[in-house]
Amino acid sequence: SQQGEEDPQALSIQEGENATMNCSYKTSINNLQWYRQNSGRGLVHLILIRSNEREKHSGRLRVTLDTSKKSSSLLITASRAADTASYFCATADSGSARQLTFGSGTQLTVLP
Amino acid sequence: NAGVTQTPKFRVLKTGQSMTLLCAQDMNHEYMYWYRQDPGMGLRLIHYSVGEGTTAKGEVPDGYNVSRLKKQNFLLGLESAAPSQTSVYFCASSPFPPAGQMAQYFGPGTRLTVL
Numbered sequence: 349s350q351q352g353e354e355d356p357q358a359l360s361i362q363e364g365e366n367a368t369m370n371c372s373y374k375t376s377i378n379n380l381q382w383y384r385q386n387s388g389r390g391l392v393h394l395i396l397i398r399s400n401e402r403e404k405h406s407g408r409l410r411v412t413l414d415t416s417k418k419s420s421s422l423l424i425t426a427s428r429a430a431d432t433a434s435y436f437c438a439t440a441d442s443g444s445a446r447q448l449t450f451g452s453g454t455q456l457t458v459l460p
Numbered sequence: 461n462a463g464v465t466q467t468p469k470f471r472v473l474k475t476g477q478s479m480t481l482l483c484a485q486d487m488n489h490e491y492m493y494w495y496r497q498d499p500g501m502g503l504r505l506i507h508y509s510v511g512e513g514t515t516a517k518g519e520v521p522d523g524y525n526v527s528r529l530k531k532q533n534f535l536l537g538l539e540s541a542a543p544s545q546t547s548v549y550f551c552a553s554s555p556f557p558p559a560g561q562m563a564q565y566f567g568p569g570t571r572l573t574v575l
Contacts, residue, residue, distance in 0.1 A: 436502055450502035
């Protein structure tokens with residue numbers, strides 16, 4: 349079963365706008381990660397936030413984590429056409445940090 | 461440094477045939493994983509390995525077997541392929557996590573069709 353559920357399933361924005369994707373999960377976690385997948389390619393790790401962190405930045409990416417609500421958000425600022433991809437959240441359970449459980453993803457389209 | 465590579469990239473099988481997917485990594489990672497990805501879904505873990513000679517079941521292990529005879533290789537076998545195993549298969553690896561889970565590094569995927 350899927351641990352993380354992303355919202356929205358699909359998002360279309362203009363270049364230069366910000367894109368926000370949300371992820372909800374069900375169990376206690378050790379950390380939460382976001383990955384990007386370009387069409388026909390493997391996943392690429394973007395950012396990891398630990399359960400004791402509330403916010404993390406990496407370049408144009410900003411991730412927040414609210415463990416009380418079991419949710420996370422990924423913000424991409426000043427989006428570019430090259431950001432067009434599927435974005436997945438993945439959680440590492442606090443009881444089994446060896447594995448990741450992936451959500452179903454958000455398909456982001458950035459229009460030039 | 462090639463990272464994670466997968467062989468083959470594409471394969472078409474008939475129901476009942478067998479095949480082996482090969483994953484290789486050159487990053488000296490301890491952990492390796494096999495996932496499948498179906499349309500509109502995220503990745504589901506099939507099997508994983510926490511070191512040479514070890515394997516463990518993931519979320520959807522039925523119909524698959526794995527082996528990790530060498531640290532750098534992780535093989536996924538289908539003994540008797542079924543149409544339900546039509547999917548894109550991804551291999552991933554990660555270093556031994558010092559505290560909690562580290563990022564996983566993915567291969568480019570193998571697109572398998574079972575007729």
